[in-house]
Amino acid sequence: MNPIPVIAVFDVGKTNKKLFLFDENYKIVFERSARFMETVDEDGAACENLESLRLSIFDSLREVFRKKEFEVKAINFSTYGASFVYIDQNGTALAPLYNYLKAYPEALKQQFYDNYGGPLKFSSQTASPVLGSLNSGLQLYRIKYEKPELFEKVKYALHLPQYLSHLISGVACSDITSIGCHTGLWDFEKNEYHSWLKEENILGKLAPIKASDETFPACFPGNNYLVGTGLHxxxxxxxxxxxxxxxxxxxxxxxxxxxxxxxxxxxxxxxxxxxxxxxxxxxxxxxxxxxxxxxxxxxxxxxxxxxxxxxxxxxxxxxxxxxxxxxxxxxxxxxxxxxxxxxxxxxxxxxxxxxxxxxxxxxxxxxxxxxxxxxxxxxxxxxxxxxxxxxxxxxxxxxxxxxxxxxxxxxxxxxxxxxxxxxxxxxxxxxxxxxxxxxxxxxxxxxxxxxxxxxxxxxxxx
CATH class of the missing domain: 3.30.420.40 (ATPase, nucleotide binding domain)
Known part of the structure; x- marks a missing residue:
């Protein structure tokens, strides 16, 4: 019997991390679920255990590839938003996956909005209510001013779906569904990145934007499946x-x-x-x-x-x-x-x-x-x-x-x-x-x- 062509989808929530295999009729033919204990960042704030998540992705794929009844044609990822992974030039994560619920320093927030037109004007331009760390662009701003040594080492800041995609494809990219969701990154009036990113020399830390339906070959030799960019x-x-x-x-x-x-x-x-x-x-x-x-x-x-x-x-x-x-x-x-x-x-x-x-x-x-x-x-x-x-x-x-x-x-x-x-x-x-x-x-x-x-x-x- 010929193996069933499938796509592997990782659906990563704050609590449950799930893997599904869908056949060509979009029927689930395999699934598994995992939960990890949270860890803490350098300030003692709870955050995702990024290393456990990374290892789980590879362990799950190894399990799937051993199943001869399936032929994996593609892999894609969806995760919760407002979370950046900061990688160096070798693709190694440099910092914890900071929690988007982490309190944002009031003085730094005041400084940001004072510099960029005030909360109302900025929120209108970026379609992003004032949400502190939930505005992921402000997480980058915080690192620049609070952790300049880390900021210098960052090659790219990848939203979580694109980081997981990068693990398998080796391609660092940005995706419009992550950029465009209350991040403070996108100017909806001009339909481009907001000018503050260039003024703060942060724009270069964002990987090239790729279309959400684009795919890349896997970076592991001998494999012929394709990898999506990942989605919010x-x-x-x-x-x-x-x-x-x-x-x-x-x-x-x-x-x-x-x-x-x-x-x-x-x-x-x-x-x-x-x-x-x-x-x-x-x-x-x-x-x-x-x-x-x-x-x-x-x-x-x-x-x-x-x-x-x-x-x-x-x-x-x-x-x-x-x-x-x-x-x-x-x-x-x-x-x-x-x-x-x-x-x-x-x-x-x-x-x-x-x-x-x-x-x-x-x-x-x-x-x-x-x-x-x-x-x-x-x-x-x-x-x-x-x-x-x-x-x-x-x-x-x-x-x-x-x-x-x-x-x-x-x-x-x-x-x-x-x-x-x-x-x-x-x-x-x-x-x-x-x-x-x-x-x-x-x-x-x-x-x-x-x-x-x-x-x-x-x-x-x-």
């Missing part, structure tokens, strides 16, 4: 939708963060949008995607826990709870007649449910319905920031909330003019990473049945 995970997760749908849509990706991505909104970010945590990034074809973010998954987790503890219920009480129309109607009437208003920060940092007195609810189910009403109303405001003035007629919801029937019904109700679908797709990020280099390894046409959709009608609930 948020951009990779959008690729299956861009490949399967041509009519304008938005993708609401739900998890700890709920991110509304509109690939059909190319207007510049406004001051209001920046204040409400909107940003732009570049998808794998280099076009801007406007996105709004809510920390809604985290809020749901915390408030659900508060409800469960208050009503002394089982932890899984609301996992599969169905929509109760009577409860919704009762809450609507009560909210209409009450003088109490839900406190809401202008930055859309929470739905305001945290300020509700749980003693006013007759049951945990009633409180939970109110939580989701508040959250969906907040989501409406956030999603509308990137929806306005675009011809979008569909919202696809993936991730955790797509499986929550109450949330989905309520969401459909607040968007009566738009079709709302729960989208189900196994390993969207990994599939997108494989799709990005489809032509390089797959003899078949792009599949059109990757995403399973469930439609929710817009009953007038809220």
């Amino acid at each position: 995970d948020s951009s990779a997760a959008l690729i299956p939708y861009l490949a399967n749908f041509t009519e304008p849509f938005v993708l609401l990706s739900t998890g700890t963060w709920c991110i509304t991505m509109n690939p059909f909104n190319h207007s510049p970010l406004t001051e209001e949008e920046l204040q409400k945590d909107c940003l732009c990034y570049l998808h794998y074809k280099g076009k801007p995607v406007k996105a709004s973010r809510l920390f809604a998954g985290y809020e749901h987790e915390q408030q659900e826990k508060r409800i469960i503890e208050h009503f002394n219920q089982d932890k899984s009480r609301y996992k599969d709870l169905e929509l109760d129309m009577e409860i919704v109607s009762r809450l609507q009437e009560r909210n209409k007649n009450t003088t109490t208003t839900v406190r809401r920060q202008k930055e859309l940092s929470s739905s305001g449910f945290e300020f509700r007195d749980l003693n006013t609810f007759s049951s945990g189910a009633e409180a939970y319905h109110q939580l989701l009403i508040d959250m969906v109303n907040l989501q409406l405001e956030s999603t509308n920031l990137v929806l306005k003035d675009t011809p979008v007629k569909r919202i696809f919801v993936d991730g955790g909330f797509s499986k929550n029937a109450i949330y989905m019904h309520l969401l459909a109700a607040v968007f009566p003019e738009i079709e709302v679908f729960a989208a189900s797709m196994a390993q969207a990020t990994a599939v997108g990473t494989a799709l990005a280099i489809h032509q390089a390894w797959n003899r078949k046409a792009l599949p059109t049945d990757l995403i399973e959709l469930k439609y929710y009608s817009h009953a007038r609930l809220v």
Whole structure:
């Protein structure tokens, strides 16, 4: 029997590191998962164990190459963003993989924004809200001023996906999906690197930009598989939708963060949008995607826990709870007649449910319905920031909330003019990473049945 042609995709998250083999129909034929203990940097701050990750990549590939039932045609990588690996002229990592959550020095941040037009102007130009170390360009700026000896030794600063690609291909490159996601590196007005990089003599530390669908031969003799450039995970997760749908849509990706991505909104970010945590990034074809973010998954987790503890219920009480129309109607009437208003920060940092007195609810189910009403109303405001003035007629919801029937019904109700679908797709990020280099390894046409959709009608609930 001939071996099955496959692509190997490494999907590297902060917690789980996964390897998938996909056949030419994008079916998973092999997978493995690993988790590593974090290490610490020179300041004692927790960070990724880069050496464990590097060794795991090679160990996993050795295991795959021993499997004679598969023929690896290509390898690609997707990882979390905002993380640089600093390599010397030999390709050796020079420093820890600093955590993007590491506190950024206030004085240095002040110095940076004073020099480059202030937070609002700079954020508008780079579509990057002020996020400290999450603006990976500012990590480079910090190294220049705090660790000048390290800065001098750096040949290239590679975002994590490109570093992993470099391990296998030997090619140092930059990728637009990593550059274009709240890094402070890209000038969206001029569609090029921001001028501050040249002024700070940092531009030369960034490897040449390669297209996201470009591939390179492996640097190990005797191998004939191709290696992709690597992708930022948020951009990779959008690729299956861009490949399967041509009519304008938005993708609401739900998890700890709920991110509304509109690939059909190319207007510049406004001051209001920046204040409400909107940003732009570049998808794998280099076009801007406007996105709004809510920390809604985290809020749901915390408030659900508060409800469960208050009503002394089982932890899984609301996992599969169905929509109760009577409860919704009762809450609507009560909210209409009450003088109490839900406190809401202008930055859309929470739905305001945290300020509700749980003693006013007759049951945990009633409180939970109110939580989701508040959250969906907040989501409406956030999603509308990137929806306005675009011809979008569909919202696809993936991730955790797509499986929550109450949330989905309520969401459909607040968007009566738009079709709302729960989208189900196994390993969207990994599939997108494989799709990005489809032509390089797959003899078949792009599949059109990757995403399973469930439609929710817009009953007038809220």
